[in-house]
Amino acid sequence: MFTRNWKHLCRRYSQAVTFRTSEIYPAQHNENQIGLFYTIKPDLCKQLFNHGGLPKSFMKQTKTFTETAIMVRQPALDIMDCIRASDMNKPVIRYVLYGEKGSGKSLTLAHLLHYALEEGYLILHVPWVSEWLRRTPRHKEMTNSQTKEGFVDLPLDAAEWLLHFKTQNQALLKNCELKISKDYEWSKREKTEAGSPIAALVEHGINRVKYACDVIDALLLEIKILSNSKQCKTFVAIDGFNSFYYPMTRLNTPTKKKIKPEEVTLTNSFLELTKNDWNNGVVVLTIDQLAVPDENQESFLPRYLLYKKGFEHLDPFVPIEVGRYTDKEFLSCANYYRDRLWLRGPSDLETELKFTSASNPYNFMLQCAPL
């Protein structure tokens, strides 16, 4: 009885204030919806983020709240406006999201991914670069590349990414408009002929894990060509991009040799993709302090995290800062938590939480958890 009353109270409270928008298409979002939450449909969410893409703690929260609600925030709207306003025939524009730890870069990227999906872009999304270069689980597999001398393959990771690519772009891959331009010979018996759909290439990579890295290399090249010839428009999203430029990875070859990121084939493929030598596409990158070890997290600014090399590689790019919550966003978020019965107690709790979390979204989420 008591809990029902509580629920009732909270629901009534939540009806009194607006923190939610019914507009579920990101393309329709505008300045009026800043600070409001919108819900991504579960099947879409599964398609986009089944193989990663949302931060782990946020995933836990979505499970508790039984919905994936993302706040409409200024940086995402800015990028959408820029994309709409830009000329697709010009070389791709690189957008770089940066900001403090836990300020919502990945979720802004998720919002943009949803936008790209609704707009019919071909999505090339890397959920977290450090997963490849810095995380070393026991089953991490590494082989020397057979096509490129002195390079290292990560076949399992590559295959996983291909699967991710396949699920994200189910609809586009189904219609066989997208064809590859030249023959690829993998071995004596296996080869992919020119004119076969991209889906066949992807399938091959998934089935023959040994060639996954080479498949990715080929796939990215093909997509570039297809984009240039206006057969598809492409949306590249890479989370934790600065990991590609950190001087060392944590990977070791079986002979205990340390590997640099540029010696990994996957790195080269994706760095090739972030060059602005192609058009009809959008590149959104996030750079994050969490992607590098603790001792190199002094600043969150691009020049520090990308090093000189990475900065020159990306230059010119559009830097977009993802900041802490503004007062309005904070209040809306607190109301959302109250609606989900995640935050209870007197209403002056918010002022205190605002100070102790310093309006940092992640910290706010953490501190609300036991309340």
Next chain:
Amino acid sequence: MSLIGIRQIIPAATKYFRYPLTIGTFQYCTRTTSDPSNVLNDLTDWETLNKKKKISKAMKAYLERAKEHDEFMKRQQFEYNIGKRHLANMMGEDPELFTQKDVERAIEYLFPSGIYDPAARPSMRPPEDVFPARKAAEFDEAGRPHHCLFYTGKPNFFKLLHDAADHLQQLYKYEDQVIRKKATPDPNGNLQLGGSMWVNKDQLEQLLVEKISDLEYDNFKVVMERLVSLPYSYRYKDFIEKFRKPLAVQKFALEIPKPNYDEEGRAYITTYECLRKKARGDVTIRSPGTGKITINKKDITYFDDVQSREQVLFPLIFTGMQNRVDVECNVEGGGPSGQSGAIRWGIAWGLRSFVDKDMLQQMQVAGLLTRDHRRRERKKPGQPGARKKPTWKKR
């Protein structure tokens, strides 16, 4: 100059270097009581009294003790005066104008002591300060007690209760009179007891020169509360205020500094020497503000953990000033908890100038204005930590 040298020069002074153990030896000192009704004037002419024939044994014993004590005190007083003159000469000052304060200064200068507890440091004080007061004779030479309540064992205490009860009766009577005459009560006659409280048990014992039990102290409080609750209790104001002592709040309420004004016309106040553990810093509070906190030129994220942030925030939230003042702090030394504690105290101390009296009292009660003097305890030899003992091993 060595310590021995000084002792040779002022042999008398060394007598008064009070060490805790020596106090207990003077148990038979008999002198003064706070109650003026007792007979004291015959204390000095004990010789003539001794000559009288009829004297009880109790009186005889008392007179002997009194004589002994008087002599002792006289000697002590004499030695104290000599010692004071010596000290004055050594310090090159006029011995006639040398006060107790000068004595303390001289002792601190001549015998510098690093002993932690101030009570254990060398001191020289007048003998009446050092030796506790004793009750005077409560009976005459024939052995008859002066006081009517002598046989209760605690005459002063029960006299107090009697007086209080008597005042109660008087007040009832007075109230009846007022009602009968239909007179209007005196408008400016009321008792202000807000800033004071009843003396505690130890202080009451000192006032009465008698030991009392907890139950008796409770009885005292009940009677006094009842007396105070009556409408015309102001008639016995003197009697009541003898047993009340002012609260500590009033003391520092007087010394709150007035804020300064900067070029923008904002009131600001800077608290220097905010200390906690090893951290020290200063805190500036500017009054019309928006709740901006700057710590060493960073915002609240200077502290990583929630606890430290809460500490900084607590005085602001407690006083409800979180959106009305700006805070700037500089801290150094120590760790996060020490630094945040220092800032907390600095903010609370600075906020005194911007809050009203009620809030000040609440802050005092909440412990915001209290310095935390605790420091890290030193490690002891032979054990792994300050208190931790090595793991017990049978052999």
